[in-house]
Amino acid sequence: DTEVTQTPKHLVMGMTNKKSLKCEQHMGHRAMYWYKQKAKKPPELMFVYSYEKLSINESVPSRFSPECPNSSLLNLHLHALQPEDSALYLCASSPTTGPGEKLFFGSGTQLSVL
Amino acid sequence: DAKTTQPNSMESNEEEPVHLPCNHSTISGTDYIHWYRQLPSQGPEYVIHGLTSNVNNRMASLAIAEDRKSSTLILHRATLRDAAVYYCILRMYGGSQGNLIFGKGTKLSVKP
Numbered sequence: 249d250t251e252v253t254q255t256p257k258h259l260v261m262g263m264t265n266k267k268s269l270k271c272e273q274h275m276g277h278r279a280m281y282w283y284k285q286k287a288k289k290p291p292e293l294m295f296v297y298s299y300e301k302l303s304i305n306e307s308v309p310s311r312f313s314p315e316c317p318n319s320s321l322l323n324l325h326l327h328a329l330q331p332e333d334s335a336l337y338l339c340a341s342s343p344t345t346g347p348g349e350k351l352f353f354g355s356g357t358q359l360s361v362l
Numbered sequence: 363d364a365k366t367t368q369p370n371s372m373e374s375n376e377e378e379p380v381h382l383p384c385n386h387s388t389i390s391g392t393d394y395i396h397w398y399r400q401l402p403s404q405g406p407e408y409v410i411h412g413l414t415s416n417v418n419n420r421m422a423s424l425a426i427a428e429d430r431k432s433s434t435l436i437l438h439r440a441t442l443r444d445a446a447v448y449y450c451i452l453r454m455y456g457g458s459q460g461n462l463i464f465g466k467g468t469k470l471s472v473k474p
Contacts, residue, residue, distance in 0.1 A: 353405035
């Protein structure tokens with residue numbers, strides 16, 4: 249199994265809603281990542297987890313809250329988002345965060361904030 | 363930060379080879395060169411990576427200049443399915459610098 253599975257594929261939420269994005273992998277990878285991608289732009293790194301601990305937070309607003317409950321799961325909790333947060337949210341994993349490792353990406357969750 | 367420079371777009375004909383260039387003049391000795399591609403409406407997909415020597419896999423070849431200041435991704439026979447944005451990325455040891463930071467990439471169009 250070389251897949252990273254993201255759910256849901258599409259999400260529409262209001263600015264007062266609370267929702268969560270889910271990411272799962274069963275490759276035994278110990279590094280997991282969240283990226284945000286606006287239309288026609290490259291992906292931007294948001295968070296990096298290494299061995300279930302948050303190792304990188306790229307100055308992301310607190311309305312985005314990541315969680316790594318175990319080595320296979322990565323969640324992104326969303327609260328009080330703004331319309332400009334509408335984007336494709338991508339999850340990825342790799343065996344470790346070493347620079348010689350390759351990342352496996354999910355197909356993303358397309359988020360619309362109304 | 364070590365950065366990469368790629369052409370914004372390139373065109374190719376189907377079944378012909380494609381050479382996608384990348385300049386990384388500030389690369390240091392321990393930086394890995396990674397290539398990913400992103401097809402429309404999909405997440406990025408790993409293509410190939412290398413450190414110093416040329417690399418081949420089932421998808422592509424990576425040719426690295428002797429001074430490592432540039433590299434070329436080679437698709438041996440382009441197909442319509444290879445139309446995508448191709449990203450050349452440097453990954454280095456330590457902190458956030460080791461993470462996959464995407465530049466603007468090259469949009470490859472393949473003509474039948």
